[in-house]
Amino acid sequence: MAHHKKNRNVGIIGIGQTKHSSHREDVNQPELIHEAVRLALQDANLTMKDIDCVVHGNMELFEMVHQPDLWHVLGTGAYGKDCIRITTGGTVGATLSCASDNLAASGMYDIVMAIGFEKLQEGHTTGGITNMADPLWFRKIQAGALTGSSAYDVEREFGLERANRASLTYRIIMDKHACLNPNAHRAFGLEFSQIDDLIRTSPKLVGELKLIEMCSQSDGACCVIFACEQKAKELAPTPVWIRDHITVHREETFNIFGYDRTVPVIKTHKFAAEQLFRRNGIKDPINYFDVFEMYDPATWWAIDWLRDFFALPGDEHLKLVENKEIMIGGRMPINPSGGVIGSNPIGATALIRVAEAALQVRGNAGPHQIPTPVRHALASGFGGTMWTVMTMLENELNW
Amino acid sequence: MAEYWGVTVADIFNSMPERFRPEGARDVAAVFGYDIKDEGKWQLTVKNNSMALEKTDDLSCCVATMAADGETFVGVNVGKVDATNAFMSGKFRIEGDMVAFGKTGRLFRKFVLAGKGMTTREYLADMFATIVPRFKAEEAEGLDASFAFALGGADGGQWSVFIKDKACTVTTTIEGKPTVTLEFNDARDYVDFILGKIDAQSILAAGKAAAKGDINMMASKWPLLFEKYKDPLGGNVKEQELLTLKKTISINQRFATGPVMGKFLRGLKDKKIYANKCPQCGRLQLPPREVCAECRVRAADFVEVGPKGEVRYMDVVYYAMPDPLTGVARETPYGSINIRLDGCKGNETLPHFIRKDQIEKIQMGWNEMQGTRVRPVWEENRSGDIWDIKYFEIDE
Numbered sequence: 001m002a003h004h005k006k007n008r009n010v011g012i013i014g015i016g017q018t019k020h021s022s023h024r025e026d027v028n029q030p031e032l033i034h035e036a037v038r039l040a041l042q043d044a045n046l047t048m049k050d051i052d053c054v055v056h057g058n059m060e061l062f063e064m065v066h067q068p069d070l071w072h073v074l075g076t077g078a079y080g081k082d083c084i085r086i087t088t089g090g091t092v093g094a095t096l097s098c099a100s101d102n103l104a105a106s107g108m109y110d111i112v113m114a115i116g117f118e119k120l121q122e123g124h125t126t127g128g129i130t131n132m133a134d135p136l137w138f139r140k141i142q143a144g145a146l147t148g149s150s151a152y153d154v155e156r157e158f159g160l161e162r163a164n165r166a167s168l169t170y171r172i173i174m175d176k177h178a179c180l181n182p183n184a185h186r187a188f189g190l191e192f193s194q195i196d197d198l199i200r201t202s203p204k205l206v207g208e209l210k211l212i213e214m215c216s217q218s219d220g221a222c223c224v225i226f227a228c229e230q231k232a233k234e235l236a237p238t239p240v241w242i243r244d245h246i247t248v249h250r251e252e253t254f255n256i257f258g259y260d261r262t263v264p265v266i267k268t269h270k271f272a273a274e275q276l277f278r279r280n281g282i283k284d285p286i287n288y289f290d291v292f293e294m295y296d297p298a299t300w301w302a303i304d305w306l307r308d309f310f311a312l313p314g315d316e317h318l319k320l321v322e323n324k325e326i327m328i329g330g331r332m333p334i335n336p337s338g339g340v341i342g343s344n345p346i347g348a349t350a351l352i353r354v355a356e357a358a359l360q361v362r363g364n365a366g367p368h369q370i371p372t373p374v375r376h377a378l379a380s381g382f383g384g385t386m387w388t389v390m391t392m393l394e395n396e397l398n399w
Numbered sequence: 400m401a402e403y404w405g406v407t408v409a410d411i412f413n414s415m416p417e418r419f420r421p422e423g424a425r426d427v428a429a430v431f432g433y434d435i436k437d438e439g440k441w442q443l444t445v446k447n448n449s450m451a452l453e454k455t456d457d458l459s460c461c462v463a464t465m466a467a468d469g470e471t472f473v474g475v476n477v478g479k480v481d482a483t484n485a486f487m488s489g490k491f492r493i494e495g496d497m498v499a500f501g502k503t504g505r506l507f508r509k510f511v512l513a514g515k516g517m518t519t520r521e522y523l524a525d526m527f528a529t530i531v532p533r534f535k536a537e538e539a540e541g542l543d544a545s546f547a548f549a550l551g552g553a554d555g556g557q558w559s560v561f562i563k564d565k566a567c568t569v570t571t572t573i574e575g576k577p578t579v580t581l582e583f584n585d586a587r588d589y590v591d592f593i594l595g596k597i598d599a600q601s602i603l604a605a606g607k608a609a610a611k612g613d614i615n616m617m618a619s620k621w622p623l624l625f626e627k628y629k630d631p632l633g634g635n636v637k638e639q640e641l642l643t644l645k646k647t648i649s650i651n652q653r654f655a656t657g658p659v660m661g662k663f664l665r666g667l668k669d670k671k672i673y674a675n676k677c678p679q680c681g682r683l684q685l686p687p688r689e690v691c692a693e694c695r696v697r698a699a700d701f702v703e704v705g706p707k708g709e710v711r712y713m714d715v716v717y718y719a720m721p722d723p724l725t726g727v728a729r730e731t732p733y734g735s736i737n738i739r740l741d742g743c744k745g746n747e748t749l750p751h752f753i754r755k756d757q758i759e760k761i762q763m764g765w766n767e768m769q770g771t772r773v774r775p776v777w778e779e780n781r782s783g784d785i786w787d788i789k790y791f792e793i794d795e
Contacts, residue, residue: 022598022601023598025641025643026641064646064648124721126720126721127721127723127726130720130721130723131723135652135654136654136656136660136664136686136785137660137686137785138750139723139724140722140724140785140786141735141750141751141752141785142735142750143714143716143718143720143735144720146716146718146720147714148714148715149712149714152712152763186601188601188604188605188607189605190605190606194606197606198606201606201609202604202606203603203717204717205716205717205718206714206715206716206717206718207714207715211600211604212604212605212606250692251688251692256746257711257712257737257746257748257750258711258712258737258739258744258745258746258747258748259711259712259746259763259764259765259766260711260744260745260746260765260766261765261766262745262766263744263745263746265746
């Protein structure tokens with residue numbers, strides 16, 4: 001397939017994030033964005049003069065601001081620059097990364113800045129998500145991003161007890177990771193001994209999906225600077241190379257609730273992972289990658305998706321969680337940052353996955369850095385109606 | 400000027416304007432005097448929810464005057480000297496109207512030593528000591544309730560707040576059956592919660608706190624009954640006010656259905672449900688979409704399906720979802736179902752709602768198990784809209 005053949009290689013040379021929080025009422029939108037932009041420029045040792053193009057994205061319906069890129073110019077520094085605004089599903093951030101990579105790889109720009117942002121406190125997230133559905137039918141019935149279907153799937157296959165415990169184990173691992181990440185929004189300090197209590201006491205949202213298992217609504221921004229190979233080598237001591245990325249999106253409705261085994265639904269995560277790994281010659285992804293920053297909006301999706309992304313047979317995905325192999329220091333660390341369950345400024349969230357994966361490759365993620373060297377990292381984005389974006393990052397240009 | 404515990408008499412007076420609580424001064428209109436030995440005399444005028452302080456030589460116009468030495472005055476204000484003991488032993492005196500002077504106690508927030516934080520125990524003491532002064536009697540008309548606080552950890556304790564006959568009392572025990580009980584595993588979390596450092600949902604979600612009894616009373620009534628607690632430490636540094644602007648947006652919208660969805664919606668008017676069929680894979684789409692999402696070819700053939708079918712999946716929704724078209728939250732719990740209508744196969748399901756009182760009886764189906772059979776309940780006046788079907792109900 002020729003479509004992923006790059007004109008030139010691209011590396012990440014600067015990363016900045018704000019503190020993510022439920023209330024960042026101390027700053028307005030441009031000021032919030034400016035925090036991330038300033039940190040990314042500092043990280044890359046650049047000024048705005050060095051940036052050729054700014055790619056800006058959020059979920060416009062969430063703050064009800066049209067053309068936010070214009071209002072945000074003081075924060076983004078995009079005045080007089082070439083600028084592109086992108087809005088996709090919850091995947092906005094990952095799409096920003098893909099677009100920036102493509103813009104630099106094409107030769108159009110040498111240095112591209114991607115900015116993902118969301119100030120969910122200022123809008124109505126659930127209302128926004130519901131408004132995105134087809135207005136003629138689904139808008140009136142869907143429950144935003146809340147669904148218990150994954151919980152139902154895992155339960156039906158592995159039993160209520162095991163499914164629930166796996167879900168809460170995943171949740172507590174993510175909390176332990178979030179506690180190490182100074183930018184994380186939610187860091188409760190949960191202990192594994194609380195699993196039974198939490199199963200019993202956490203309020204139910206939909207079906208078996210409980211409040212403690214669902215992601216938060218956060219304010220926050222993330223900024224990542226991409227550079228073409230030549231510039232990246234000149235400017236950065238340790239650029240993180242983008243090997244490949246893939247986007248797969250299904251139809252606009254969730255027609256996946258027939259539960260007919262003779263007509264299985266091909267899930268986009270599974271499809272995307274198969275395509276991406278095949279075209280990069282990766283046969284054993286779980287052993288190839290050293291870390292995976294996965295877009296995990298709820299624990300149930302997370303434990304279910306591990307199987308899809310890594311093509312795991314039987315209950316291997318549950319065992320990974322149950323044996324705590326997904327913890328920092330484990331066989332396949334998932335979300336050392338604490339993941340989406342820890343912080344979810346939606347327009348920034350998927351870019352944070354790429355940024356955090358890149359930090360791990362660079363080896364300077366801070367207290368949540370995994371102890372062994374990270375050579376190959378994977379990041380995923382998720383949104384809309386089964387919308388998957390995957391990005392592969394490498395520490396060496398040797399593929 | 401002498402210092403006691405690092406604080407001068409002037410520090411106490413100079414910080415009075417910042418510590419002043421207009422809400423505690425609503426029924427006060429008087430001039431108070433302070434005669435501090437070897438330090439000077441101050442006159443405090445309280446009127447119209449505001450105050451003025453001046454240094455003076457003449458306190459003759461004051462309704463009440465406090466006389467003390469500097470050490471006692473500072474000691475009482477910073478909490479190092481017990482006020483009752485000092486009064487009983489004559490270390491300070493009140494001249495004039497003692498009852499009137501008693502009102503000065505709720506005019507000011509606690510004085511806090513600069514650069515020194517407050518412990519959890521000090522915060523709790525201050526929070527519960529200010530409950531009565533912060534009480535808004537006019538909001539308690541006809542209310543008879545008790546709020547119990549069980550705060551764990553080394554610094555914790557128990558408190559009850561009783562409200563009856565528009566009066567508020569506080570005790571350091573929990574007695575009888577409280578209207579609502581708030582339990583925190585660690586009192587520190589309660590302090591952080593009251594100071595706005597952590598939100599209630601986070602603490603509850605993490606299992607660090609629980610609310611029992613009439614939770615609604617605590618959530619909705621408590622904030623009306625009491626002035627918000629102000630952090631005494633916040634008073635020493637003037638903070639910028641955080642402004643947020645509130646907007647409510649509600650706009651009528653209209654959407655063209657297009658011919659494909661239009662045919663489907665038109666069918667509902669005649670109590671008919673149409674799916675469209677992919678000419679390549681034979682898959683049905685419900686509601687119909689112009690192109691088969693699998694084969695990416697135009698799907699122009701319509702077939703009538705249902706209207707009865709079996710439930711293949713149900714989401715029981717406990718979260719009060721707002722209807723985006725009206726903003727009104729749906730009554731919970733409700734059942735969102737995916738129905739495989741007769742004539743459909745595989746994953747060709749239609750989403751809608753189940754009759755409210757039948758959620759419990761629904762069996763979800765898959766290959767080996769038939770789901771509950773359901774039928775649509777039609778609206779009498781149909782307009783070509785999803786709500787032409789009110790909901791589905793069990794087909795008995």
